[in-house]
Amino acid sequence: MTTIDAIILETPDPAAAEAFYAAAFDLKDRVRASASQAPTSGFRGYTMSLVVGQPSTVDSLVATALAAGATTLKPAKKSFWGYGAVVQDPFGTIWKIASSSKKNTEPDTRRIDEIVLLLGVSDVAVTKQFYADQGLSVAKSYGRKYVEFATANIKLALYGRRFAAKDAGVPIDGSGSHRLVIDSDAGTFTDPDGFAWNTAVATN
Template sequence: MHTIEFVTIEVDDVAEAEAFYAAAFDVSDRVRVRGAQEPSSGFRQFTLSLVVSQPATVRNVIDSATVAGATVLKSPAKSLWGYGGIVQAPDGTIWTVASSSKKVAGPATREIDEFVLQLGVTDVTASRQFYADRGFTVSKSYGRKYVELETGTVALTLNNRAALAKTAGIPADGNGSHRLSIGSTAGDFADPDGFIWKAPAG
């Protein structure tokens, strides 16, 4: 099984981004930043999702990110599937913080149960086949709408691009660099939507 060890977010100001992520989220083992000036506008075709245990922790993490400089795109609230909110980091990356539970079960923490990279792709079926052909294990598949892959430390989902943008609360239009690279045991390649995968150094 191929795994994703971390993601690298490309930013204009490395020091600022490192300070933000240190204050906002406890995910330093799975998120790296590096300087880059690649042009990018609009939706970058991905979001990062933090799954936590309960609503109080959702609010705590959203509050920490907001104090650190994030912009709230969707305030924490109940939904059919649970409880969650969405913020955008100063570097432009969109983060979802969610829990399947709708009830507070104890004091808020900053503990992250699952870290998910959600790719917004043009053709979910074609992308699913591309990754399967490269040796990735598909754990769930819902036709042309949604696919989950088994990728270890960083979970991976393939989503319809327009649907993912709608969930994030922003227009689906965008072009230029994704400003993201994916550190994985699968090696070096680019997928059909232009996401860059790199083998971890060493």
């Protein structure tokens, strides 16, 4: 199974970004920041999702994100699928915080059960095949609409770009750098939509 060690989010001010991730979500080393001045505008073609156990955890994480400087794209509310919200951090990354549960069943622990990187791509089938050729195993697939891969530590999923933007609550338009690097054991390559992968360096 492919392991995604970390998501590297590029920003002109990595120290401030690291401080935000720690204060808002306590993501430790699974999401890191690195310096970049690469031009970027509009929708960057991806979202980060934090999957949690219940609505109170969604509310808690949204509250700390907003207190740390994030802005609301979609306020927290119940839906057919559960309960969730979407915020954008001060550095441009979009975060979806969601639970499949609509009711609280225990005290809030702020525990994040899963981190998901959702890539909005131009052709789901083409990108699915590209990643299969890189050795990633498909866990779920719904035609040209949605794909999940069997990855450890951080989950990778594909969605059509238009649907990814709609789900995030932003216009589809965007250009320039994704400001994203995927650190993994899959190798170093760039996918058909320009998302960069880097070979993770082993640490003791």
